[in-house]
Amino acid sequence: MAGAGLFLTFEGIDGAGKSSHIEPLAQAFRAAGRAVVLTREPGGTPLAEKIRQLALHDAMDALTEALLMFAARRDHLGQVIVPALARGEVVLCDRFTDATFAYQGGGRGFDWDSLLILERLAQTLSGPEADLIQKPRLQPDLTLWFDLPPAVAARRLAAARAPDRFEAQPRAFFEAVRAGYARRAHDDAARFARIDADQPPAAVRQAVRAAVQARGWL
Numbered sequence: 001m002a003g004a005g006l007f008l009t010f011e012g013i014d015g016a017g018k019s020s021h022i023e024p025l026a027q028a029f030r031a032a033g034r035a036v037v038l039t040r041e042p043g044g045t046p047l048a049e050k051i052r053q054l055a056l057h058d059a060m061d062a063l064t065e066a067l068l069m070f071a072a073r074r075d076h077l078g079q080v081i082v083p084a085l086a087r088g089e090v091v092l093c094d095r096f097t098d099a100t101f102a103y104q105g106g107g108r109g110f111d112w113d114s115l116l117i118l119e120r121l122a123q124t125l126s127g128p129e130a131d132l133i134q135k136p137r138l139q140p141d142l143t144l145w146f147d148l149p150p151a152v153a154a155r156r157l158a159a160a161r162a163p164d165r166f167e168a169q170p171r172a173f174f175e176a177v178r179a180g181y182a183r184r185a186h187d188d189a190a191r192f193a194r195i196d197a198d199q200p201p202a203a204v205r206q207a208v209r210a211a212v213q214a215r216g217w218l
């Protein structure tokens with residue numbers, strides 16, 4: 001656990017249902033008396049939201065994309081996530097570094113080892129807040145991975161909204177993104193909870209609750 005705070009991330013391919021399940025979990029934590037910060041990546045600060053606009057709408061090579069994601073993340077960590085954890089709050093973040101491995105690494109085929117280096121650089125903390133949360137390098141306490149077949153996610157999205165640059169990718173791209181998530185989950189199994197997202201919303205909500213309760217946090 002990061003100090004007295006808790007850092008939970010929501011991951012999965014586009015249309016997996018992450019956004020639908022963040023607010024119910026936030027309400028559960030608030031009902032348990034915890035202060036909650038809801039945030040997202042890329043984004044979460046004025047600078048990172050500007051980077052989000054570039055990354056989601058302008059074409060670029062995979063290294064540029066990865067660097068922008070980590071630049072946005074570095075600002076977000078320093079301005080929002082670390083201060084909230086230092087205050088003992090619960091941070092619920094819609095996507096984090098596993099998305100960079102899944103999309104830029106798995107989806108676009110960018111070198112995995114280079115991403116590991118960027119991860120280490122971006123998530124190494126310094127200063128008084130790092131002392132407060134007593135961690136030289138920040139990782140989520142728990143990552144909820146909403147896993148489902150890309151064909152199911154595509155059907156949901158087609159009914160829901162116009163696609164951004166990533167959501168417009170072909171099915172094979174999302175198979176590769178999904179494989180990227182599976183690799184990260186395999187490499188850091190204790191941090192990950194795989195949620196079967198190909199179920200009715202109530203069952204998914206229950207699975208999310210169960211994963212958090214299993215760690216004694218609700």
Ligand SMILES: Nc1ncnc2c1ncn2[C@@H]1O[C@H](COP(=O)(O)OP(=O)(O)O)[C@@H](O)[C@H]1O
Pocket residue numbers: 012013014015016017018019020021156157159160197198199200201202204
């Ligand atoms: N378990 C579910 N079953 C069916 N549809 C769902 C489910 N969860 C979410 N949806 C719908 O699928 C679409 C994408 O969900 P969303 O939460 O925005 O996904 P994400 O944030 O992972 O991209 C939305 O229209 C949402 O209402």
Ligand SMILES: Cc1cn([C@H]2C[C@H](O)[C@@H](COP(=O)(O)OP(=O)(O)O)O2)c(=O)[nH]c1=O
Pocket residue numbers: 014015019040041042056069094095096097099100101103104164166167
């Ligand atoms: C955080 C992150 C997101 N992304 C992509 C995944 C998504 O397609 C897109 C935006 O994510 P998201 O906020 O989930 O989009 P939406 O709110 O429309 O569901 O950015 C990356 O490619 N790399 C990253 O590191």
